[in-house]
Amino acid sequence: MAVTRDAAAASQTLGTNAAERWRQIRGRLGPWAPVLVLIALCIIVGLINPSFLSVRNMARIANSAAIPLILGLGVTFVIIMGSIDLSMEGVVAFGAVVLSLLVLNGANTYDLGVLAAFIVLMSGAAIGFLNGIIHVGFRIPSFMATLGMWFVGVGVANAILGGVTVRVMDQGIRALALERFLGMPFAVWLALAALLVAYVIQNHTRLGRYMYAIGGGEDLASLSGINVKRCRIAIFTIAGAFYGLGGIIAAAQQGAGFALIGQGRLFTTITAVIVGGTALMGGKGGVLQTLVGVLIVMVLSNGMVLMGISPYVQQIVQGVMIIVAVALSVDRTRLGVVK
Amino acid sequence: MSRLPNQWSNKAGRRQFLQGSAAAGAGFLAASLPGRVLGQDKVTVVNSIRSLSNPYHASWNQGGEAFANWAGADYATLVTEGNSEKGIADIKAMIAKTGGNMVLNVDPNESPDARPIVEACAEAGVYVTTQWNKPADLHPWDFDPHYVSHISFDGKPNGKAMAEALFAAMGGSGGIVALGGILSNVPAIERKAGLDAALAENPNIELLDFQVANWDPNKAYDITSAWVTRFGDQIKGVWAANDGMGISALEVLRAEGMAGNVPVTGIDGIQLAVEAVMAGEFAGTVAWDPFWQGGMGLSIPYHAKTGEFDPAAEPQDHREFYGSGIVITADNAEEFYETNIKSSPELDFADIWGRVSGQIQYE
Numbered sequence: 001m002a003v004t005r006d007a008a009a010a011s012q013t014l015g016t017n018a019a020e021r022w023r024q025i026r027g028r029l030g031p032w033a034p035v036l037v038l039i040a041l042c043i044i045v046g047l048i049n050p051s052f053l054s055v056r057n058m059a060r061i062a063n064s065a066a067i068p069l070i071l072g073l074g075v076t077f078v079i080i081m082g083s084i085d086l087s088m089e090g091v092v093a094f095g096a097v098v099l100s101l102l103v104l105n106g107a108n109t110y111d112l113g114v115l116a117a118f119i120v121l122m123s124g125a126a127i128g129f130l131n132g133i134i135h136v137g138f139r140i141p142s143f144m145a146t147l148g149m150w151f152v153g154v155g156v157a158n159a160i161l162g163g164v165t166v167r168v169m170d171q172g173i174r175a176l177a178l179e180r181f182l183g184m185p186f187a188v189w190l191a192l193a194a195l196l197v198a199y200v201i202q203n204h205t206r207l208g209r210y211m212y213a214i215g216g217g218e219d220l221a222s223l224s225g226i227n228v229k230r231c232r233i234a235i236f237t238i239a240g241a242f243y244g245l246g247g248i249i250a251a252a253q254q255g256a257g258f259a260l261i262g263q264g265r266l267f268t269t270i271t272a273v274i275v276g277g278t279a280l281m282g283g284k285g286g287v288l289q290t291l292v293g294v295l296i297v298m299v300l301s302n303g304m305v306l307m308g309i310s311p312y313v314q315q316i317v318q319g320v321m322i323i324v325a326v327a328l329s330v331d332r333t334r335l336g337v338v339k
Numbered sequence: 340m341s342r343l344p345n346q347w348s349n350k351a352g353r354r355q356f357l358q359g360s361a362a363a364g365a366g367f368l369a370a371s372l373p374g375r376v377l378g379q380d381k382v383t384v385v386n387s388i389r390s391l392s393n394p395y396h397a398s399w400n401q402g403g404e405a406f407a408n409w410a411g412a413d414y415a416t417l418v419t420e421g422n423s424e425k426g427i428a429d430i431k432a433m434i435a436k437t438g439g440n441m442v443l444n445v446d447p448n449e450s451p452d453a454r455p456i457v458e459a460c461a462e463a464g465v466y467v468t469t470q471w472n473k474p475a476d477l478h479p480w481d482f483d484p485h486y487v488s489h490i491s492f493d494g495k496p497n498g499k500a501m502a503e504a505l506f507a508a509m510g511g512s513g514g515i516v517a518l519g520g521i522l523s524n525v526p527a528i529e530r531k532a533g534l535d536a537a538l539a540e541n542p543n544i545e546l547l548d549f550q551v552a553n554w555d556p557n558k559a560y561d562i563t564s565a566w567v568t569r570f571g572d573q574i575k576g577v578w579a580a581n582d583g584m585g586i587s588a589l590e591v592l593r594a595e596g597m598a599g600n601v602p603v604t605g606i607d608g609i610q611l612a613v614e615a616v617m618a619g620e621f622a623g624t625v626a627w628d629p630f631w632q633g634g635m636g637l638s639i640p641y642h643a644k645t646g647e648f649d650p651a652a653e654p655q656d657h658r659e660f661y662g663s664g665i666v667i668t669a670d671n672a673e674e675f676y677e678t679n680i681k682s683s684p685e686l687d688f689a690d691i692w693g694r695v696s697g698q699i700q701y702e
Binding site: 177 | 565
């Protein structure tokens, strides 16, 4: 009898040890899981279709990743802060439409060139600022405030254009998509520059540190003297500027501005941010993780076409990938409640 | 399973729902303003459509305005924003407001919506035309005389015509890739069937790959990028189930230095596509002429209301018919551009049966 009980106790201890070890492994591996997923994906797709690894294809994936990355940078900041920003499709639509009407185009006689791009950046920041003011000033949850702004953005774009598509003829803007430097379209270099800026803000400014502090625990941050409201507004403003930049590149790639140019981008972007390992609860993650997440999503969609996977199956694969990536990257053993 | 002509905005159901509820307030306000002011003696001609956010329905709306001018009637536009409940509720509100002194041209949000709309109209004595979406077992002659006609467009012959234009531009042989619409969408299925039929007749053409881009230009862009990697120079042509996706594919080809050498076809006849045909980058597109749909869809029930003809006495192929798409290729693109895009098209609104091209067939 005693022996049996001992054996049971021993096996229980063993089980706890194994679980503990697994947790440690996962704790160390967790942050790297998205990178491993990315590498594994590249190897699998590359084995099935070697042209995946060609320089030209890498340039194409980078080109497709440029917009989700730029949008992802903005929303990563907001998510780290523990809020959410759904307004990107509205800002992209508004920005692309305004840009297409202010540069040399097929609808009117404006030809502001680079100045137009600057105006779009500033109006993106202004919409983000408005998001922040509505969220903080009127104490409206960021989900609702930015959801509203999404529709306002698309709605204004609609109202301006009345459903028409405006061709962008400004060669400088088109060059972002059509001209290359070191084999990569200019849009990719612009996205990398944006990544650098975001990285500096995140790691080398006070705002960056405050952002994590607020996401980790707003009460504590507030008690330690951080002006939480001002930080929130600043982060939303920066995010808006990134979306504006996304709108500029979207118009450059499509060669046109239209009200639905932002369509579907929110889902791709948020997926990429979460897959990269930024936690929706806030306080954890960063722009480099978002870069990895964007690359995973883009390699997967590019790879599925390269591997000849039936369109009927592609959506299933995408859904499964999201669940797997999150399961790998989030340490759920410490989560008390999952809702 | 809806028969949606609008390829730009049927993606996220949740988003549409939210957009719909956001717009509902504004819609109600708009719908409740003019009638009271202008009085009830004038007929109100009403278009009910999905939204004004795409070139297709914007042109539809212009056709409606042009008809209202022609007939000297009041004009109103109702938008569903992809929300069936809003669509039906707005129509009922409009009937109540005009006291039934109106005619309706409706592109129902989803097929099942057509029945309650038609029933409400028949009850109030409103003459109505439906387009694109209705249940297969609902027929205009079930609601004589108020349910005047149902108009649709057959995607198959037009999908086939575009495939043939593409093959011709390619010189009759080589590989193509094809971008489809939403898998369960009737126009997407019909247009793909047309492509398949053309492929069966042209054994020298190889379909390298078919992908579904959900009518979404952004998705079409990424898929086409991946195709260029996978097939490279094997791609001699791109067939797209609508212009929005085709234009995106063209922009990818342009970035790869292949635009103009690899012909593309679309369907819908939007301005950018017609311009691309003129530039020799598109091999063709099909214009549904939404201006005609928006105008003639009102003219038909209007003429029934004014007693010009008795719907019950019309043959079935005037009650449930396919309209005619206009196939645009290099031969007629210039002319189409001048008459339909640069200026508003001139339509003879009295010629109500001029574009009937056969009774709708249900399988």
